Amino acid sequence: MALLQLFITASIPVLKVLLITALGSYLALERVNILGEQTRKNLNTIVFYVFSPALVGVNLAQTITYDNMIKLWFMPVNIMITFIVGSVLGWILIQLARPPPHLRGLILGCCAAGNLGNLLLIIIPAVCKEKGSPFGAPDVCHTYGMAYASLSMATGAIYIWSYVYNIVRISSKRITQDSSQSLEEASESDQVSYTEPLLSSKECGIVEDNADQYALPCTISQQDSKIEPPSKSKNFIVRICEKLNLKTIFAPSTIGAIVGFVIGVIPQIRKLTIGDSAPLRVIQDTANLLGDGAIPALTLIIGGNLLKGLRGSGIHKSIVVGIIIVRYVFLPLTGILIIKGALKFGLVDSDPLYLFVLLVQYTLPPAMNIGTITQLFGAGESECSVIMLWTYAFASVSLTLWSAFFMWFVARIV
Incomplete structure (x- = not known):
């Protein structure tokens, strides 16, 4: 009976996501036309610049303190490991499936980036409130769980x-450049024009080859591209250290995270803005209102983009199956080994809830922000929608089963 209750509890958050996705698909139908293509792009811009930074910043400011930061140092490392392992597995999948160049960044992103914020913010409180939860008192579990979920997000x-x-940006730029070159070869006129992807109209062109197609983003001037460095090692160091595109790294969500860290860690600022008696609590309330719109807006956009996928995206089934296997089989198994090793060497505390969150980070479906990114660049939108549909459909079962196993696992090793 307890296992059945656990299955239901873990399924409800994913089912909520699927229902909102279905609503987004309905609103995007031609006969309804409430969430059309242009509307989705405009909504994407609002999510990118307003909703997501507010959601990240306010949750961090409310739950993260200096003491928590010292205790939770391993979580950012753990998330980095999920990205590294997922990228390696995604690269192997690309070698096996041989997808088109403009989809390679999307595949790497889906294998590397899980839904580290939205689902955890829904799952953790639900698990804490469930009767018979192995994580102690519901109030204490909720407080610490929100801190873990906020830092994860x-x-x-x-x-x-x-x-x-940036890997999606690189893929989309490459396919755009290839298309432009083919148009130039077909016509001698220089009047060919194209619409640049949103948020990249001011970026410089990127010079890249097959060896560094998935390297970190860099901005390369024309003068630098003509100068050959003395060695390959120097070329690599120059690309990584000197030509890093800091503008794209410091996206609005990243800035929101930095603001949230500052408010949460500095006691003087925290007392002014956080809490029912804080003088500037209106700022916290306003950010809460804005942040609450991020999750449903992102999910509606995914649902709207899903229609393109249903009409025929051209993505091979092997790619979708490969991503599902990577995210729901190989990554969770890798996570068990990593967390068990970290606990053995004393890198993490023996807090069952903390260990549970670290393990769940390896089992989540692809991040919804990937859909936002593909919408921003107009590359792989329909393919991303199909991937999201099937990965989230399987997540309703996979995430539940893995969550039940992880609860048993942390109770056994702690």
Whole structure:
């Protein structure tokens, strides 16, 4: 009976996501036309610049303190490991499936980046409130659980907008450049024009080859591209250290995370803005209102983009199956080994809830922000929608089963 209750509790958050996704698909139908393509792009811009930074910043400011930061130092490292392992597995999948170039960044992003914020913010409180929860008193579990989920969301936002954002940008720019070159070869006129992707109209062109296609984002001037460095090692160091595109790394969500850290860690600022008796509590309330719109808006956008996928995205089934296997089989198994090793060497505390959150980070479906990123660049939108549909459909079962196993696992090893 307890296992059945656990299954229901873990399924409800994912089912909520699927229901909102279905609503977004309905609103995007031609006969309804409430969430059309242009509307989705405008809503994406609002989510990118307003909703997501508010959501990340306010949750961090409310739950993260200096003491928590010292205790939770391993969580950002753990999330980085999920991205590294997922990227390696995604690269292997690309070698096996041989997808088109403009989808390679999307595949890497889906394998590397999990939904580290939205789902955890829903799952953790639900698990804490459930009768017979192995994580102690519901109030204490909720307080610490929100701190863990907030830090996970903030760290994930930084990694997503500094890594996934840029590999999708590189893929979309490459396919745009290839299309432009083919148009130039077909016509001698110089009047060919194209619409640049949103948020990248002021970026410089990127010079890249097959070896560094998935390197960190860099801005390369024309003068630098003509100068050959003395060695390959120097070329690599120059690309990483000197040509890093800091503008794209410091996306609005990253800035929101930094603001949230500052408010939460500095006691004087925290007392002014956080709490029912804080003089500037209106700022906290306003940010809460804005942040609450991020999750439903992102989910509606995914649902709206889903229609393109249903009409035929051209994505191979092997790619979708490969991403599902990576995220729901290999990553969770890797996470068990990593967390068990970290506990053995004393890198993490023996807090069952903390260990549970670290393990769940390896089992989550792809981040919804990937859909936002593909919408921003107009590359792989329909394919991303199909991937999201099937990965979240399987998550309703996979996440529940893994959560039940992780609860048993942390109770056994602590």
